[in-house]
Amino acid sequence: MAARVAFFLGVALVFGNIFANSDGELPVEFGYSGRLGPENWGRLSPLFRNCSEGKSQSPVNIVTDEAVPNKNLKPLRRFYSAGANATLVDGGPYIEVKFESNSGWLIVEGKNYTLEQMHWHSPSEHTIDGKRYPVELHLVHKTSEGDITVIGILFRYGGEDPILKKLQKSLKRLAEEGAGDEKAQVPLGVIDTKHLRRKTRKYYRYVGSLTTPPCWENVIWNILHKVRKISKEQVAALKAPLERDFWKNSRPIQPLNGRKIELYRELN
Numbered sequence: 161m162a163a164r165v166a167f168f169l170g171v172a173l174v175f176g177n178i179f180a181n182s183d184g185e186l187p188v189e190f191g192y193s194g195r196l197g198p199e200n201w202g203r204l205s206p207l208f209r210n211c212s213e214g215k216s217q218s219p220v221n222i223v224t225d226e227a228v229p230n231k232n233l234k235p236l237r238r239f240y241s242a243g244a245n246a247t248l249v250d251g252g253p254y255i256e257v258k259f260e261s262n263s264g265w266l267i268v269e270g271k272n273y274t275l276e277q278m279h280w281h282s283p284s285e286h287t288i289d290g291k292r293y294p295v296e297l298h299l300v301h302k303t304s305e306g307d308i309t310v311i312g313i314l315f316r317y318g319g320e321d322p323i324l325k326k327l328q329k330s331l332k333r334l335a336e337e338g339a340g341d342e343k344a345q346v347p348l349g350v351i352d353t354k355h356l357r358r359k360t361r362k363y364y365r366y367v368g369s370l371t372t373p374p375c376w377e378n379v380i381w382n383i384l385h386k387v388r389k390i391s392k393e394q395v396a397a398l399k400a401p402l403e404r405d406f407w408k409n410s411r412p413i414q415p416l417n418g419r420k421i422e423l424y425r426e427l428n
């Protein structure tokens with residue numbers, strides 16, 4: 161069955177501000193298979209044209225041997241508040257944690273970005289040397305002008321992820337109370353951002369797009385080299401609140417079209 165969830169652009173959290181003037185009544189459905197699947201996204205709405213016509217789309221496969229070391233890249237120092245008020249949301253295609261405005265910031269290429277939300281895709285969207293991981297976490301940051309930079313963290317099966325461990329009860333509540341109800345919410349109160357701020361010694365940088373419609377370009381991607389661990393139960397808990405059609409919610413790999421992937425490596 162094709163995904164039939166109405167996706168309201170006006171309230172989509174990633175682009176909330178940009179569409180603030182629209183009255184939120186712009187339902188455009190998309191999914192991950194069949195008629196609404198990724199190969200058709202560009203045809204579902206004129207607003208989604210970048211999904212098929214864009215030349216700098218995401219995700220991509222990172223070929224580690226071809227990543228170009230760039231000494232001018234800066235450490236990805238995350239100045240997140242120690243505790244940030246947040247809400248767990250069924251964001252439609254994925255589970256999302258929405259942060260309040262004082263969540264903290266990150267400087268990338270001289271611009272000051274605010275941490276806005278984080279969400280999970282399963283399996284991973286980016287691949288490394290062709291390898292796809294079970295989960296990818298996206299930390300989405302935005303400037304007041306609407307520029308976006310995302311930190312992508314890949315997960316392999318293993319022990320529990322400490323971030324999701326803290327969300328365990330809330331995820332269960334979201335699945336029970338919000339079953340099938342897109343935009344269902346569970347307030348989280350103040351959450352500890354320690355595990356989101358962990359130091360990064362190596363990351364990959366390239367310019368791409370949102371991996372969901374409208375597939376806007378000029379998103380600065382930072383994919384961490386270090387792969388973290390997540391348990392099978394946690395992956396199941398991330399899927400439970402979602403409509404079945406979003407249990408697999410990753411977009412296929414997009415062509416690089418000549419783009420270079422750069423490598424940051426901490427010098428000892």
Ligand SMILES: *[C@@H]1O[C@H](CO)[C@@H](O)[C@H](O)[C@H]1NC(C)=O
Nearest residue numbers: 241243244245260262349350
């Ligand atoms: C979180 O929200 C509560 C209730 O709105 C507020 O009292 C508290 O000061 C906030 N804490 C932080 C760290 O923003």
Ligand SMILES: *[C@@H]1O[C@H](CO)[C@@H](O)[C@H](O)[C@H]1NC(C)=O
Nearest residue numbers: 261264265266267272273274
């Ligand atoms: C980035 O913006 C935040 C406010 O959102 C501010 O507190 C912080 O000082 C800024 N950082 C820099 C380096 O300008």
Ligand SMILES: *[C@@H]1O[C@H](CO)[C@@H](O)[C@H](O)[C@H]1NC(C)=O
Nearest residue numbers: 206207208209210376377378
């Ligand atoms: C495609 O992306 C570019 C760059 O982000 C943007 O200027 C343009 O408006 C987008 N086109 C559509 C149809 O959204």
